[in-house]
Amino acid sequence: MKLSHFNFDLPEELLAEHPAEHRDESRLMVLDRANQTIEHKMFKDVIDYFDEGDVMILNNTKVFPARLYGNKEKTGARIEVFLLRELNQDQRLWDVLVDPARKIRIGNKLYFGDDETLVAEVIDNTTSRGRTLRFLYDGSYNDFRNKLTELGETPLPKYIKREVEPEDEERYQTIYAAKEGAVAAPTAGLHFSKHLLKRLEIKGVERAEVTLHVGLGTFNPVEVEDLSKHKMDSEEIEIKQAAADIINNGIANKKRICAVGTTSMRTIESSVSSSGTLNPYTGWTNKFIFPPYDFSIANCMITNFHTPKSTLLMMISAFAGHDFMKEAYAEAIKEKYKFYSYGDAMLII
Numbered sequence: 001m002k003l004s005h006f007n008f009d010l011p012e013e014l015l016a017e018h019p020a021e022h023r024d025e026s027r028l029m030v031l032d033r034a035n036q037t038i039e040h041k042m043f044k045d046v047i048d049y050f051d052e053g054d055v056m057i058l059n060n061t062k063v064f065p066a067r068l069y070g071n072k073e074k075t076g077a078r079i080e081v082f083l084l085r086e087l088n089q090d091q092r093l094w095d096v097l098v099d100p101a102r103k104i105r106i107g108n109k110l111y112f113g114d115d116e117t118l119v120a121e122v123i124d125n126t127t128s129r130g131r132t133l134r135f136l137y138d139g140s141y142n143d144f145r146n147k148l149t150e151l152g153e154t155p156l157p158k159y160i161k162r163e164v165e166p167e168d169e170e171r172y173q174t175i176y177a178a179k180e181g182a183v184a185a186p187t188a189g190l191h192f193s194k195h196l197l198k199r200l201e202i203k204g205v206e207r208a209e210v211t212l213h214v215g216l217g218t219f220n221p222v223e224v225e226d227l228s229k230h231k232m233d234s235e236e237i238e239i240k241q242a243a244a245d246i247i248n249n250g251i252a253n254k255k256r257i258c259a260v261g262t263t264s265m266r267t268i269e270s271s272v273s274s275s276g277t278l279n280p281y282t283g284w285t286n287k288f289i290f291p292p293y294d295f296s297i298a299n300c301m302i303t304n305f306h307t308p309k310s311t312l313l314m315m316i317s318a319f320a321g322h323d324f325m326k327e328a329y330a331e332a333i334k335e336k337y338k339f340y341s342y343g344d345a346m347l348i349i
Contacts, residue, residue: 052204065152
């Protein structure tokens with residue numbers, strides 16, 4: 001399929017600027033692939049579609065406060081620094097994005113915080129906006145990471161034009177987030193409340209946690225019409241043996257296996273055995289899923305509503321069927337569902 005097949009007109013007012021008042025009270029569109037039907041529910045109704053022994057696969061990555069603001073030496077110019085990936089813990093090297101990039105060259109120093117106790121030196125140019133920074137800090141590594149957390153802010157997506165608010169620190173994080181490393185939230189999981197997870201547990205729904213540390217590459221625009229020529233950035237993933245066992249037991253018992261979010265789906269589809277089961281794995285994935293594609297593990301999916309021409313939309317179109325997804329998105333726009341990170345959810349069964 002071509003890039004143009006995934007374009008549509010999305011009214012700007014449907015981009016969600018704030019989360020729902022309560023996590024599990026966002027709206028839920030339910031797509032039944034077998035019957036080609038669409039239902040409108042609340043997210044907490046998702047429990048009605050699962051039975052004992054079914055499996056939910058959750059991405060337990062944790063967002064760190066990746067957006068910093070510093071001042072350039074001499075000029076004092078304000079520079080945004082977006083932390084992407086730690087390259088070397090001992091040397092405190094990080095890949096970052098800087099804005100405005102034209103002002104930042106190798107050898108420049110940036111000062112952070114009112115007391116300027118955190119300093120970074122630019123040691124390499126990686127892309128037009130990308131730089132490698134070496135942070136200069138006298139304290140221990142733990143003190144250094146605490147300083148980054150203290151100075152950083154929740155990295156809300158750029159489409160959200162408002163200032164970061166105190167509630168964002170909690171709401172732009174799943175309640176089961178455990179392993180720090182993501183620069184963006186696995187947003188399908190934002191809809192789960194503690195109460196809903198407990199109800200699912202009582203009902204006997206199994207929970208398998210995997211990890212994919214979401215990078216900004218997930219949201220990079222596709223710039224080629226021929227999708228086979230698009231390259232995804234690599235992201236770090238982990239599937240432990242215990243999670244693989246839960247999922248494989250569900251497959252063996254012909255249960256509903258639900259990937260919560262595109263990140264969970266990419267993770268499990270990156271480590272499939274020749275017999276169609278899930279292998280444990282720790283490493284990296286740059287898997288790009290677009291139609292046509294045969295999924296091996298999950299037979300159910302929870303996801304948010306995605307933006308035009310995004311790789312996320314391409315994946316769910318592969319899962320639900322492209323024509324059915326076009327119909328569902330037209331319905332979502334008509335019914336004023338909210339899109340993107342803080343938006344509403346879709347269950348595909």
